[in-house]
């Protein structure tokens with residue numbers, strides 16, 4: 156039976172979807188632009204081309220998935236995007252700024268101001284409760300404790316954890332812990348969120364819930380979400396799917412236009 160609550164949730168999802176679509180097609184503002192990106196690792200005498208000439212453009216408000224088998228270059232690509240590693244060659248422009256030419260200090264500041272991360276292993280502080288974990292990124296921003304707590308509680312409500320604010324990670328399920336992880340990535344309201352196998356440690360139902368949640372909250376705030384996964388089912392939650400193989404993007408699938416579902420490249 157379709158309860159009123161479920162119907163209302165579906166209605167909200169639907170209206171958010173329409174709003175997100177409008178924003179996307181109206182503006183199509185580029186947030187991430189990668190040109191001719193290479194990353195070559197040397198191991199002894201051999202060279203590994205982890206990224207072998209990647210070009211891609213991601214627009215504001217999109218939920219993009221980068222999908223590929225193990226060893227295809229997904230984490231390398233995400234690490235380059237986040238400025239955690241330097242490319243061997245190529246350009247990465249995020250929010251109008253070149254990542255490849257920034258110093259370590261500039262990268263740290265850039266990440267704090269523009270980027271949120273969601274990790275596979277949740278990376279929560281075990282001695283801290285949910286509110287403390289979520290408010291952690293705000294400590295770097297010179298915001299007083301009362302305001303930090305207020306904002307953390309607001310985001311925890313958003314991810315459906317209003318009753319778990321005082322719970323420590325060990326007092327929560329895997330799905331609840333990852334909701335805290337999502338809340339922590341959202342609390343600074345970053346323009347861009349990167350997620351590397353965010354549901355890798357969750358069962359399939361909980362993974363679906365976390366996907367829906369991430370999709371909903373980034374839609375509401377018109378944020379850009381880039382998720383890396385080896386799981387095609389999870390990738391299908393995204394607006395666009397980039398398939399990566401041997402360090403190259405081999406196919407882009409557009410989930411928003413069922414009649415024009417993919418472009419071969």
Ligand SMILES: Nc1ncnc2c1ncn2[C@@H]1O[C@H](COP(=O)(O)OP(=O)(O)O)[C@@H](O)[C@H]1O
Nearest residue numbers: 196198203205224225226227228229230231232
């Ligand atoms: N630090 C490193 N040193 C050498 N080779 C690496 C390093 N990191 C990744 N690689 C290699 O680069 C390729 C891509 O790795 P990775 O980006 O981690 O793939 P994925 O995340 O898709 O599983 C693999 O062949 C991997 O062995």
Ligand SMILES: [Mg+2]
Nearest residue numbers: 226229230231
């Ligand atoms: Mg990986």
